[in-house]
Amino acid sequence: MTNHTKKSSSTIKGISFLLLALLIMSLQGIIVKEIGGDYPILEIVIFRSFIALPVSLLIFRMEGNRGLPKTKRVGLHSMRGLFLFLSYTTAFMGIAALPLADFSAIRNSGPLMITFLSVIFLAEKVDYKKWIVLIIGFVGVLLIVQPGSATFNIGSIFVLISTLLYALVVLITRKLQTTDSSAAMAYFSTLVYMVAAAIFAPLTIMVGENAGMHPSIAFLFHPWSMPTFVDWLIMSSLGLIWASGMYFIARAYSLAKVSVVAPFEYVGLLINILWDVLLWQIFPTPVMLVGAAFTIISGLYILYRDQRPAPIVNSGIPAPVQKGIGD
Secondary structure: OOHHHHHHHHHHHHHHHHHHHHHHHHHHHHHHHHHOOOOOHHHHHHHHHHHHHHHHHHHHHHOOOOOOOOOOOHHHHHHHHHHHHHHHHHHHHHHOOOOHHHHHHHHOOHHHHHHHHHHHHHOOOOOHHHHHHHHHHHHHHHHHHOHHHOOOOHHHHHHHHHHHHHHHHHHHHHHHOOOOOHHHHHHHHHHHHHHHHHHHHHHHHHHOOOOOOOHHHHHHHOOOOOOOHHHHHHHHHHHHHHHHHHHHHHHHHHHOOHHHHHHHHHHHHHHHHHHHHHHHOOOOOHHHHHHHHHHHHHHHHHHHHHHOOOOEOOOOOEOOOOOOOOO
16 A cells, blocks of 8 residues: 555545544534523533543543553643633533524634644644635635624634634644544543533532623523433433544544644534524525535545645656645
């Protein structure tokens, strides 16, 4: 098998893992919108983490490992777990105030953030054509959101913060994948996530919910209550979603370059549009469909460019290929 064939196979696997993760993680938004008005976000997170931790350990064992995951990079794992905790907490706060499609559209500014940060911090090479298609994808997101046509919603700010933090998580994942398995990353991130939620929960309880709070903020400070058995099962299912989703995301960004995999996060928008239609009969507008087409086309173009073999120059010697993190 040639190096180009190996690279193409790795890229396709990475994209496939990301698409599977997006489908799995989209279920979180549905659950949060359904039960978020009855419980505070950190209560939901803690219940989820209690399930996610053993599930991530099971995945670690299924990879043929024994005992508990070990690492020499505790600092990076702690940072990754904390950023994930803050990213998904602010994301859920945004979901409380926005339709799933709007939430997903704002989150789809992530690939541009990831690529920009990967150039700054990881020195990954991105040519001007990739920048152009990434910008086109971002324009597609703007067409979907139509920022000048609606009243400002503070929930959008929480989603943007979440997106920036998630971009940092992706970069840390690229650093960790050289030494730690995807299952180990899922385990440590879940462990840190649970500890962070337990630390912040008492603070939110002391502040409490006040009348007139924006829905996003009220979701954070909602009074705690004992969940019903059905709601407990639903919260627990989030643990399965979290552990499996984080595992597949880690695998995706470990197998392929950030600048190639990241644009396919746009597909999450189409998934959430589908949920809006099926569950709440909210149909996308023509402008939203055009914007979605832009984002998908940009991702497909980057995949096409990445899988082309290196060009041949006149001397008969293959032109040097710019090395990226995934090479």
